[in-house]
Amino acid sequence: MKEIADLCQINKKLTHYVARHTFATTVTLGNGVAIENVSSMMGHTTISMTQHYAKVMDSNVKNDMDKLRKKFI
Numbered sequence: 001m002k003e004i005a006d007l008c009q010i011n012k013k014l015t016h017y018v019a020r021h022t023f024a025t026t027v028t029l030g031n032g033v034a035i036e037n038v039s040s041m042m043g044h045t046t047i048s049m050t051q052h053y054a055k056v057m058d059s060n061v062k063n064d065m066d067k068l069r070k071k072f073i
Contacts, residue, residue: 017053024053029060 001014012018020042028038039050 021053024050032060032063 001019005012005014024038024042028041029035033041035047035050039047042050042053044050
């Protein structure tokens with residue numbers, strides 16, 4: 001991970017926490033994976049543990065609202 005960051009000229013200190021947060025937020029939730037599944041992928045026993053790493057993304061909320069809107073129009 002650090003070698004890739006060097007190649008991409010990313011000047012942020014990369015840690016295990018940063019990797020888990022990126023996986024939870026960008027890779028999974030950002031692509032529509034349910035938080036329950038993310039929790040399982042990360043080996044967590046509770047959703048609240050996953051919520052520590054993963055924040056709800058505004059784009060996901062908008063997409064979900066659009067889906068609901070289409071069902072009722």
